[in-house]
Amino acid sequence: MASVIRTQVGIVGAGPAGLLLSHLLHLEGIESVVIESHTRRHVEERIRAGVLEQGTVDLLNETGVGERMRREGLVHHGIELRFNRQGHRIDMYELTGGRAITVYGQHEVVKDLIRARLHAGGQVCFEVDRVSVHGFDGTSPRIRFTKDGEPREIACDFIGGCDGFHGICRPSIPDGALRFFEKVYPFGWLGILAEAPPASEELIYSNHERGFALLSMRSQALSRLYLQCTPEEDLAQWPDDRIWRELQTRFETASGFRLHEGAIVQKGVTAMRSFVAEPMQHGRLFLAGDAAHIVPPTGAKGLNLAAADVRVLSRALAHYYRTGSGELLDRYSTTCLRRVWRAQHFSWWMTSMLHRFEGGDGFDHRRQLAELDNVTSSRAASAHLAENYVGLPFDPPGETS
Ligand code: FAS
Ligand code: PHB
Numbered sequence: 001m002a003s004v005i006r007t008q009v010g011i012v013g014a015g016p017a018g019l020l021l022s023h024l025l026h027l028e029g030i031e032s033v034v035i036e037s038h039t040r041r042h043v044e045e046r047i048r049a050g051v052l053e054q055g056t057v058d059l060l061n062e063t064g065v066g067e068r069m070r071r072e073g074l075v076h077h078g079i080e081l082r083f084n085r086q087g088h089r090i091d092m093y094e095l096t097g098g099r100a101i102t103v104y105g106q107h108e109v110v111k112d113l114i115r116a117r118l119h120a121g122g123q124v125c126f127e128v129d130r131v132s133v134h135g136f137d138g139t140s141p142r143i144r145f146t147k148d149g150e151p152r153e154i155a156c157d158f159i160g161g162c163d164g165f166h167g168i169c170r171p172s173i174p175d176g177a178l179r180f181f182e183k184v185y186p187f188g189w190l191g192i193l194a195e196a197p198p199a200s201e202e203l204i205y206s207n208h209e210r211g212f213a214l215l216s217m218r219s220q221a222l223s224r225l226y227l228q229c230t231p232e233e234d235l236a237q238w239p240d241d242r243i244w245r246e247l248q249t250r251f252e253t254a255s256g257f258r259l260h261e262g263a264i265v266q267k268g269v270t271a272m273r274s275f276v277a278e279p280m281q282h283g284r285l286f287l288a289g290d291a292a293h294i295v296p297p298t299g300a301k302g303l304n305l306a307a308a309d310v311r312v313l314s315r316a317l318a319h320y321y322r323t324g325s326g327e328l329l330d331r332y333s334t335t336c337l338r339r340v341w342r343a344q345h346f347s348w349w350m351t352s353m354l355h356r357f358e359g360g361d362g363f364d365h366r367r368q369l370a371e372l373d374n375v376t377s378s379r380a381a382s383a384h385l386a387e388n389y390v391g392l393p394f395d396p397p398g399e400t401s
Pocket of ligand 1: 012013014015016017018035036037038043047048049050051106128131162163164165166167168270288289290291297299300301302303304306
């Protein structure tokens with residue numbers, strides 16, 4: 001016989017979406033329970049996104065979990081686009097009237113959120129197994145799982161499906177109820193974390209004839225670098241010296257730019273896809289973050305979209321518990337999808353402008369160089385990139401969330 005936990009919102013997944021949703025609900029006086037299949041250490045050490053949009057930074061600060069981010073995060077006013085061995089800075093701060101990005105690892109955000117939830121007496125249950133969701137077509141959804149081999153059940157009013165692209169929530173929605181949109185790219189990213197001071201104060205996106213490369217960072221002593229590779233690249237073929245040689249080539253400039261090299265402490269290959277499930281809800285199950293959509297990381301949108309989704313969902317749930325009205329909940333998916341598709345377009349555009357596409361007669365590469373020339377020489381084109389990169393305002397004119 002399962003022991004039953006009663007709460008208002010059951011949340012599957014302790015990534016940025018699930019943890020931030022639980023935190024925002026807590027601030028609204030709404031109880032939740034988060035369940036997570038991995039250990040706390042695993043989710044706190046999982047290196048993923050690195051760039052926070054202005055809106056995400058503001059949300060974390062406004063809701064009391066931004067103190068360490070303000071202390072340790074790196075505020076950047078611009079990024080560099082590099083092509084034809086020449087760097088071109090996009091002054092995003094000037095172009096957007098004072099909006100910027102903050103470089104602060106996703107795993108740091110996760111640490112801050114877990115600490116805040118536990119400090120507030122929140123329930124985050126790690127290392128669960130055999131998770132399933134039930135009854136979300138009615139008014140008494142259930143989440144069943146085991147913990148240390150013991151059956152458990154969460155009786156709740158709503159379920160937050162925040163369990164990522166490979167989670168169980170989206171697949172639990174009946175066949176035919178969702179429509180999927182997907183684009184799989186013919187390349188991936190080989191990413192490294194290296195104990196080497198970043199060779200640039202700001203991020204560098206490089207379009208090189210051998211392939212795309214990105215210079216990012218996690219601190220003044222820790223570089224985060226990526227190079228375009230095949231989707232199923234074999235890491236065993238990439239010893240450290242080959243990685244550094246390839247990165248040095250792809251960042252070369254006429255003025256002799258060189259990366260600082262150091263010990264590589266983490267490396268991995270990420271395949272790339274664009275994916276959206278519509279609608280992002282079914283009955284009382286609401287999908288948020290990667291459970292609902294995936295973007296290629298070129299636009300640094302994944303984590304930020306997750307934050308935007310749960311900001312909408314927490315406000316809609318608060319409205320329901322305050323007024324009994326489900327009108328904002330009914331509009332959750334429509335409200336989120338406008339931003340999701342704008343981010344899908346921007347991420348696809350950055351990816352198609354910066355990556356090498358095999359085959360063809362070189363037309364695509366020349367077209368890319370012309371597009372990069374336009375983006376870095378036209379104020380209007382630079383502003384388009386800047387507005388999308390720092391993140392669109394949460395509540396654009398004519399929309400309430
Ligand atoms: P997450 O996947 O982060 O979290 C889902 C959580 O649910 C996980 O902790 C998982 O363990 C848990 N879970 C899954 N199934 C479960 C179950 N059945 N029961 C309980 N828990 C379950 N974005 C960027 O912007 N820039 C990047 O550079 C970047 N790099 C990435 C690299 C990799 C390898 C991956 C996979 C993604 C990357 N992303 C990047 C995207 C990433 O940052 C996501 O957008 C972000 O993690 C979204 O957060 P969540 O929606 O919370 O999903
Ligand atoms: C990162 O720092 O991991 C990062 C930054 C920008 C991107 C993708 C990843 O577009």
